[in-house]
Amino acid sequence: MTDAVDDAIRAFSQGKPVMVFDSDFREKETDLLWPATAATPAVMRRLRIDCGGLLFLAIGDEIGQMFDLPWLQDLHTHQELVNDNPVLSHLITNDLQYDTRSAFTLSINHRDTYTGITDRDRSLTTKRFGELSGTLMEKSISGEEAYKALGNEFRTPGHIPVCRESPGGLKSRQGHTELAVAIARLAGQVPATIGAEMLQPDGDGALSVKDARTYAAKHNIPMITGDDLLNALNINK
Numbered sequence: 001m002t003d004a005v006d007d008a009i010r011a012f013s014q015g016k017p018v019m020v021f022d023s024d025f026r027e028k029e030t031d032l033l034w035p036a037t038a039a040t041p042a043v044m045r046r047l048r049i050d051c052g053g054l055l056f057l058a059i060g061d062e063i064g065q066m067f068d069l070p071w072l073q074d075l076h077t078h079q080e081l082v083n084d085n086p087v088l089s090h091l092i093t094n095d096l097q098y099d100t101r102s103a104f105t106l107s108i109n110h111r112d113t114y115t116g117i118t119d120r121d122r123s124l125t126t127k128r129f130g131e132l133s134g135t136l137m138e139k140s141i142s143g144e145e146a147y148k149a150l151g152n153e154f155r156t157p158g159h160i161p162v163c164r165e166s167p168g169g170l171k172s173r174q175g176h177t178e179l180a181v182a183i184a185r186l187a188g189q190v191p192a193t194i195g196a197e198m199l200q201p202d203g204d205g206a207l208s209v210k211d212a213r214t215y216a217a218k219h220n221i222p223m224i225t226g227d228d229l230l231n232a233l234n235i236n237k
Contacts, residue, residue: 005186005232007222012187017043019198019216019223020179021209026098029053029197030212030223031176035184036130036192041119043194044126048119050215053197057126057162058103058180060191063133064164066146069105071164101166103177109158116159125160126194128153134190165191170235179226182233 008018015038021030032051034043047055063069073093075081082088093102109116110125132153136146165181166173180193198207198215207215216223230236 002228002232004222004224005228008183008224009186011222012183012189017046017221018183019212019221020176020183020226020229021212021223022176022179022226023174026175026226027197027206029176029206030209031180031195031197032221033180033183033193033195035187035189036126036194037134037190039123039126039130039194041123044119044123047194047196050198051196052199052201052203054161055122055194055196056177057108057129057160058177058193058195059105059133059162059164060181060185061165061167061169062137063191064105066133066136066142067150068147069162069164071102072104072106073102099173099175101173103163103166103173103175105162105164106156107158107161108154108156109160111153111155113159122160125154125158129160129162130190130192133192137190170230170233174226174230179229182229 012018012035015035017032017034019030019032022028032047036057044055076088077092096102108125108129109121110128113121113124115121116125132149136149141149163177165178170178170182176195180195181191184191184193198212199205200207213223215221
């Protein structure tokens with residue numbers, strides 16, 4: 001492990017944030033990330049104000065399997081759904097410039113939220129999803145029991161978009177979802193990470209790597225790249 005990756009893992013294990021720049025060959029974006037179980041209203045406020053991009057919850061494929069969460073790209077091309085909603089055939093995702101697959105699955109709200117959009121509501125949704133996932137994984141609960149546990153606390157659609165890791169993780173896809181989940185695992189956290197893309201102040205583009213590093217230094221946040229993490233894990237690009 002490099003010093004930068006070690007620092008990121010140490011911070012994440014303590015519930016502190018890290019920043020990750022994916023690659024010049026993908027989205028060219030830096031994400032600000034926290035463990036889902038560390039979400040508070042203050043964390044959500046920081047993501048909302050300092051980042052400007054979409055708040056998302058990245059989850060490991062094992063959590064996706066436990067809850068049987070569908071990828072929206074698969075759901076929206078399911079023939080029966082397309083037959084009932086023909087517009088979906090015109091909205092097919094076949095022109096992503098940075099990948100061939102989208103990581104998005106369902107969006108969720110905790111049932112104790114009101115609208116679901118406030119910092120308090122989104123932190124509750126995020127934190128409880130992480131905590132519930134960790135508890136069920138520890139008990140090796142799956143199938144109908146896991147579905148019921150999820151449904152008892154959460155509903156869809158909601159205000160926290162969930163992105164599911166590709167099977168195989170970074171060996172099969174090297175997007176922000178997989179990078180965020182990998183950091184959580186290395187840090188001994190539940191593989192569920194809340195984050196947002198960092199944009200330029202005018203919102204017209206991703207925050208430059210130079211400005212991202214300046215922000216990281218100012219706030220004492222470890223920053224790494226996708227290559228840093230891939231090299232640390234001995235994964236070929």
